Amino acid sequence: MNSQEPILVYVEDDENSIFVMKMVVERVMGLPTLYVLQSRADFVQQVKELGVVPDVFLLDIQMKPYDGVKLLSMLRGDPQFNKSKVIALTASVTNEEVSLLKSGGFDGAIAKPLNIDVFPDLIARIMKGERVWYVA
């Protein structure tokens, strides 16, 4: 794990969001690449096919057919990714949502739409092992 160049996996179905994230990660944060994966039954397979162990998974909660929660359980089923941080990206930040995410096993949550200004800092903190709940 290279904290200078964390490997990020982004799972999202909205094109604009993907575009923005790519811009932020590659151009603003200067990371080599942002891996974008699909919400599919073979999700774990997709991850394995990357050939690297991602540092951070950024999962959109509201996807179909498999939302972030489901993908999380898929990931947790595979010991290879135990060390990876799984962060939920969520638009609705009700109290219930946040406690559900916390108890669901996520290592953090970041509110959607993305706040470009703070995002790099959040990733840094996540890489340091902090549980970030940026739901403001």
Added chain:
Amino acid sequence: MQVKSSIIWRMIAWFLLLALIPLGAVVIFVQRQVNQTVLEVELQAAVREARLHAAESAYHPNAFEQHTQIYEGTNEVAFILGADGTYLAHTDPKKIGSRAENDFATETLQSFFSDNSGSIDNTEAGQIIGYAAIPGQNSVMVIVKDNQAVQNTLNSLSRSIFLQLSVILLITSIVSGVAILAVINPLRQLANYADRIGSGDLDATIDQDDFEGEIAVLADSLTSMTARLRDLINNLESKVNERTRDLAVASDVSRQITSVLDLDVLLPELVDKTRQGFNLYYVVVFLYDQQAEELLLEAGTGMEGMLMKSEAKCFPISARPSLVAQVARDRKAEIINDTAQSTIYLSNPHLPDTRAEAAFPMLVSDELVGVLDLQSEIVGRFQESETQIFSTLAEQIAIAVRNAQLYRQQEHVAHELKRTDLMKSQFLASMSHELRTPLNSIINFTQLIAMGVAGPVTDEQLTMLNTSLSSSRHLLQLINDVLDISKIQAGKLSLYIEEDVNLNDEIKAVVDMAEPLLQKQNATLEQPIRFIQDIDHDLPLTACDRRRFRQVLLNLLSNAIKFTDKGSITLSAKMKGEEFIFAVMDTGPGIPQVMQTRIFEPFVQATDDIKHTQGTGLGLPISRSLVEAHGGDLWVESKMGEGTTFFFTLPYLPKTK
């Protein structure tokens, strides 16, 4: 009541009174008459004697002693009285020549000479005096007879009569008394018997053989009356028991009615209880559908009931012949005590044993709720006496049904309200998302371009992009504020309370957020504004909504920055007792008194200055609501030309172990 004083004594008293008085009167009268008569006779005798002796004396003047010999040895006296008032002759020789006025009153002496002959009643002295003038001589022959003996005889006679009569009276009384007793005793027995019965001892008896004649008839009447009374009471008691049992069933049923609101549970139990309690063949409740004008079977007892319910048995209210339909039409109870004789009875193949049927309308304030129908295999089962109970039962079932229906309606309404409420929440939530998402895309993309991510940007382009960005941010803030205010007004604002919030950390974060704003403001001023912090170190951990706390503090800080063009801004945070008190003090223009309350109203700003209208006018009302939701207060103190201080408090809520 015992026979206190026998009427015997009264009767005897009256008897004696009524007999004695006339008897006494008669005796006295007779005695008087006898006395009178005897006296008359004696007077006559005295006169005759006097005349006799006067005549004798006239013929034989010296023969006085001879013819008055008879008076020798007696109390009686004879004498000749001369006109000069002296005794010319006297049976007591000593008296001869003495004056008579020594022995007799003057009037008496005078009367001797008044007539030829006569008599003088001197019975007070015990004397009867007879006198006769001696013919040829101027003298009077007087005979004084002794009345005492006669008196005594008379007295003893009357005494003896009185005694005899008394004895007779006594005997009569005794005899009468005995006769009366013969009557009174049985009467007294009957009186005691009647008394015992009157006191409630209906089992008292008398021996009819003790009585005779008219009294026997009376005794007989009394005993048969008693027997009838006993029967009547027993009859009444059993009727009361029956009625009590009916009422117990009815009250049991109505207790059930009031405790159960679910018709599907209530009605089947109800009809079963009614059937059992009143020992009927079949009980059914029909409910009336006003729209369809039909009576629908809702609950019936036994297998027949279940069967007919599954058949969804129903019929129009106009159906004929049908007891139930008729009762529904007329809204009046109807009883058929012999189905074989009735023209309105409609037999039911499922209920072949019905011989009597009674239907009662179930009404709630003139509205027909349904009909209660009772059927029995016994002819004549439904009597007037039970009608009241069944009518009341029908009424109560009507009320229960109505209540259950109303309850269902209410449940429905409550459900609808809940749904609407839910829709409101969902609306607010989705609006928030729908509005923010495109705006955030705008902001993000604009940001990215401005950052040079998509290629180099000229200064001019940068300025334009920044304007675009700030406008978008402003719009976003406005949207957030409007959504917050909507939530607050809809009562849907909920805090996300976390325990053990470190206020010092939060304050620091807010100060960091406000830093750029301050920088920007200072850039436009000749003299930069000083930012002073007066924060208590180690503020204790407390429970609050972290995000909202930041929102409030940032709001106040950014307001201060926005409206201050000189001097300083001071942020203080202190612990005071059981609450935290925060203050944001600025040396700006101040807020006029009239505006100090109005600034907490939505969309009201303290100034019309265009520069400052970058705000939304919602920040303060939202902040106040947020603070108050935490249980604190937010207020302002300001003096024109000197500055403004916003205060707010938060209660200290440590983690409860």
